[in-house]
Amino acid sequence: MSRDSAGQPRIFLIEEDDETRPVIRQNLKRAGYKVLLAVDEEDALDRADGGCLVVDLILVNLVEKSTDEALRVGRAVRERARFDGATPLVVRAEDYGPDVEGTDVNVGGNDWITYPDDSDQLGRLLRRLLKGGDADGHHAA
Amino acid sequence: MTPNQAQNRLLAALPPAEYDRLAPHLAPVKLDLGGILYEPPDPIPYVYFPTNSIISFLAELPDGSGAEIGLVGYEGLAGVEVILGVERASKVATVQAAGDAVRVRPDKLRAACQQGGVTQQHLLRFTHALMVQISVSVLCVIRHNIDRRLARWLCMYHDRLGRDEFLLTHEFMANMLGIRRAGVSEVAKQLQLAGLVDYERGHFRILDRPGLERQACECYRTVKEEFDALYV
Numbered sequence: 001m002s003r004d005s006a007g008q009p010r011i012f013l014i015e016e017d018d019e020t021r022p023v024i025r026q027n028l029k030r031a032g033y034k035v036l037l038a039v040d041e042e043d044a045l046d047r048a049d050g051g052c053l054v055v056d057l058i059l060v061n062l063v064e065k066s067t068d069e070a071l072r073v074g075r076a077v078r079e080r081a082r083f084d085g086a087t088p089l090v091v092r093a094e095d096y097g098p099d100v101e102g103t104d105v106n107v108g109g110n111d112w113i114t115y116p117d118d119s120d121q122l123g124r125l126l127r128r129l130l131k132g133g134d135a136d137g138h139h140a141a
Numbered sequence: 142m143t144p145n146q147a148q149n150r151l152l153a154a155l156p157p158a159e160y161d162r163l164a165p166h167l168a169p170v171k172l173d174l175g176g177i178l179y180e181p182p183d184p185i186p187y188v189y190f191p192t193n194s195i196i197s198f199l200a201e202l203p204d205g206s207g208a209e210i211g212l213v214g215y216e217g218l219a220g221v222e223v224i225l226g227v228e229r230a231s232k233v234a235t236v237q238a239a240g241d242a243v244r245v246r247p248d249k250l251r252a253a254c255q256q257g258g259v260t261q262q263h264l265l266r267f268t269h270a271l272m273v274q275i276s277v278s279v280l281c282v283i284r285h286n287i288d289r290r291l292a293r294w295l296c297m298y299h300d301r302l303g304r305d306e307f308l309l310t311h312e313f314m315a316n317m318l319g320i321r322r323a324g325v326s327e328v329a330k331q332l333q334l335a336g337l338v339d340y341e342r343g344h345f346r347i348l349d350r351p352g353l354e355r356q357a358c359e360c361y362r363t364v365k366e367e368f369d370a371l372y373v
Binding site: 017019020022023024026027030061063092094102116117118119120122123 | 286287288310311320321322323324326327328329330331333334340341342343
């Protein structure tokens with residue numbers, strides 16, 4: 001795991017919503033994460049260019065886009081940053097019904113879609129994916 | 142004072158003689174959660190005076206998206222268009238919290254107003270207060286962050302519900318506030334960490350009402366004072 005000099009895991013947050021972004025960032029920081037921000041796909045890919053992005057997890061939260069589209073963006077960023085597939089990717093769903101509420105669905109490799117039904121479900125998933133001690137998170141090549 | 146009057150402040154404010162003119166036309170009704178009472182461009186079938194229910198007013202775009210622009214509980218009524226001489230709904234009225242209300246047909250309410258006295262005056266003053274609420278809501282969306290807006294909305298809801306525990310989903314609150322579900326989840330988390338609310342899987346409990354009010358934007362106090370002044 002990359003962890004910065006203060007021992008904090010690093011999360012790359014791609015959040016398009018200007019209203020939500022500061023609140024999510026604040027909560028992630030309070031939970032002990034270092035947060036790197038991108039405001040949309042283009043911004044995220046720019047930051048991933050050159051292999052200088054060093055993070056332990058990618059969290060994608062897009063506005064009025066499908067979870068498939070959000071997965072595509074997250075995977076594109078991971079590839080551009082030259083992370084290997086083990087770097088966790090979490091997509092937060094927005095539009096969903098009670099049938100999936102409360103679930104975290106693995107969609108292949110270390111890619112996840114979360115359908116929160118309470119305020120700490122995302123936090124629990126992040127803690128699980130970012131447990132220290134092994135090589136779950138990967139540095140850029 | 143009849144049970145109807147005692148449970149709705151607007152009806153309770155009417156002098157007995159004027160209330161008695163209206164009373165034969167008031168019918169108790171149960172309002173179900175999510176029920177649409179009226180919507181544009183339809184005529185308003187009844188004017189509703191909530192007693193322990195809450196009615197939301199929604200402004201909607203053609204694509205179905207929208208947000209809450211006002212809400213009313215035991216302090217007022219839904220259907221101010223009728224008081225202003227307009228027959229058709231200008232906004233969607235939907236039941237936000239299930240419970241009881243009394244309702245009256247528009248023509249009967251207009252007739253009661255036309256018989257003189259203070260009924261019309263009371264209703265117009267309430268209409269003014271509701272316009273203040275709607276105006277402030279618009280400004281609030283433009284100027285205030287979602288954390289303060291959600292705190293404000295919870296205070297307004299709590300005022301009208303009269304109890305500390307209730308069921309509210311993130312999706313419902315997101316629809317009311319015109320924000321994304323993720324925003325509601327994250328702000329609710331902050332309120333919970335601050336000890337102001339307890340929230341788990343749709344079950345809300347207000348823990349610190351004064352603290353929640355301090356977290357709310359000044360819009361809450363502005364509108365509350367306007368409504369409180371109606372019944373001084």
